Amino acid sequence: MNALDLFCGCGGLSLGFEKAGVNVIMGIDSWQDAVKTFNFNHKNSKGICRDLSKITPEDIDNELHGQTIDIIIGGPPCQGFSIAGKRVIDDDRNKLYKNFVKFVAYYKPKAFVLENVPNILSIGNGIVKDSIIKDFSDLGYSVQYKVLMASDYGTPQNRRRAIFVGLQKGKFEFPEKMVEKYTTSFEALSDLPENSVEDGDEYPTKPLSDYQKLIRSGCHKLYNHQVTEHNAKTVEIISMVPDGGNYKDLPKELQNTRRVHIAWTRLNSQKPSFTIDTGHRHHFHYKFNRIPTVRESARIQSFPDEFIFLGTKTSQYKQVGNAVPPLLAQAIAVKLLKYL
Ligand SMILES: C[S@@+](CC[C@H](N)C(=O)[O-])C[C@H]1O[C@@H](n2cnc3c(N)ncnc32)[C@H](O)[C@@H]1O
The missing domain is CATH 3.40.50.150 (Vaccinia Virus protein VP39)
Structure with a gap:
């Protein structure tokens, strides 16, 4: 066809x-x-x-x-x-x-x-x-x-x-629901390191979940895993938000530092991610004090690791966020x- x-x-x-x-x-x-x-x-x-x-x-x-x-x-x-x-x-x-x-x-x-x-x-x-x-x-x-x-x-x-x-x-x-158990953010991302990996370098760990095995699909090298360096204030604020939390977990005086309801949201490691955005920098990793990398976002969208995104980082985030999983x-x- x-x-x-x-x-x-x-x-x-x-x-x-x-x-x-x-x-x-x-x-x-x-x-x-x-x-x-x-x-x-x-x-x-x-x-x-x-x-x-x-x-x-x-x-x-x-x-x-x-x-x-x-x-x-x-x-x-x-x-x-x-x-x-x-x-x-x-x-x-x-x-x-x-x-x-x-x-x-x-x-x-x-x-x-x-x-x-x-x-x-x-x-x-x-x-x-x-x-x-x-x-x-x-x-x-x-x-x-x-x-x-x-x-x-x-x-x-x-x-x-x-x-x-x-x-x-x-x-x-339409196809019926295919899973008995949802794939969580942890299962999707836990083998990816906190810090940047040079494009084409080997994975630092073995796959830690079935999803990671599937998504690596024979791929041995990591691409698009360059972390975004946030300023000290952003790191300080997001470090106060727990796994799965959001701006409501912050002290009152910090809750309005970003005027959007999705602000300061962390992924919940034990659940599937919410709909990822196209790079607005409001959604953070469940554990690390930074937004997900392009590769992590691609994992959340179910792109296999062998799928490599080209263009500027801003453009890559948009390509990933726009896609149909x-x-x-x-x-x-x-x-x-x-x-x-
Ligand atoms: C939601 S995204 C498509 C995502 C894609 N189906 C995927 O799964 O990766 C919509 C696309 O429409 C494209 N687009 C918008 N206006 C267009 C136009 N006038 N001609 C061609 N493409 C256009 C955008 O560049 C964008 O890539």
Whole structure:
């Protein structure tokens, strides 16, 4: 099965599909750094840097060299849908989503998978969700949707994502929860050291959990584990927050030092992580007085250690934080292949 990944980013969604045996032949994204990471890690695919608000499916036909597209996957950023009464208006804000629809209309894949934030289902009392279902039903797809929780599929993170799956034939049923016990932050990170490791150096310890064995997957070298040096005040404040705690654990006079409700939050070593951010520096390691490294964030997202992030550190955090957890994507892909 050949797939095309629209808005591919660094390729978390693609990776899950590849692990399930899908041949992701191309990824498209307008962000140069993410495309570089995509190409570096998806050797059998081709990431191209294009603005999807400006190109049409015909524009990439040449680059596909006649290969068929069986599945279209992707998470178009939906900055906001403009709504009038009971319908979604066609305007610039939902242009990216509309282009996803155009690609599906043009290539007529056997299936598509559209990923988005959970509140896409509730905007305008469900008008956007209904409009998505209608757009694809009009193209002949039977569309199912569900909010899936990444930790139910082995990812050490409570990240929820709305997934729409359309099939030309059959009616998709989403994969059931796959784990009996959630993977914790401790199981995900405990073999990674407090201090920086030079890219390509060996791991300082053996894997300490089944998850670590899985995520190392034969990899012997560590990349993207450079720690962020915080100023003395930040270290002093975060050192007062216990494992799993937050700003409420601080003395009263320090509780408002950062004016966001997620401030001074530590991972809970005994639970899956909360949804990681894209590098805002409010979430800290459960034990160390620093934010997680890019590698630790990637572990929380279930990227294998052999997946290497390129670009500046800020860019790497954003690529990781934007991604669909590969293990979640894999669970969807495995189920989807049963229908194709
Ligand atoms: C949520 S991220 C996708 C993450 C990806 N599915 C993954 O699993 O790694 C959304 C992506 O849309 C891309 N994007 C935003 N506007 C775009 C545009 N006009 N054309 C192409 N890509 C765009 C961003 O650069 C970003 O990488």
